[in-house]
Amino acid sequence: MIDKLVQWLDEMKALDIKCYDLRGKISYADMVIVCTANNEKHAESTARYLMDKSKEAGMSLFGKEGLGSKWVLLDYSDVIVHIFLEETRKYYDLENFWSGIND
Numbered sequence: 001m002i003d004k005l006v007q008w009l010d011e012m013k014a015l016d017i018k019c020y021d022l023r024g025k026i027s028y029a030d031m032v033i034v035c036t037a038n039n040e041k042h043a044e045s046t047a048r049y050l051m052d053k054s055k056e057a058g059m060s061l062f063g064k065e066g067l068g069s070k071w072v073l074l075d076y077s078d079v080i081v082h083i084f085l086e087e088t089r090k091y092y093d094l095e096n097f098w099s100g101i102n103d
Helices: 002-011 040-056 086-092 094-100
Strands: 014-019 031-037 063-065 071-074 078-086
Touching: 002 031, 002 040, 002 078, 031 040, 031 086, 031 094, 040 071, 040 078, 071 086, 078 086
Parallel strands: 031 078
Antiparallel strands: 014 031, 063 071, 071 078
16 A cells, blocks of 8 residues: 555655554555645545545545645544655655654
């Protein structure tokens, strides 16, 4: 599942794709994927592409938030995908938080 999601993000030209293995460290997901989109339309089209491709692949999407905004979240239960605009990604700095948990 992770490989497919990362592949589809790459196909949509998402930038700086990072995966964080959080198994046993948080209760609501095993993996978190973070990436950057160029603008709000790119974030939305990337999210919609992931939703379409994952549905075709039989993956269950449990929730989505932020379509058309600076931060889109897709919840695949065990995997959470965050699609940020660059300034939003820097502001929330989830990488620093997740890397601290991963250490």
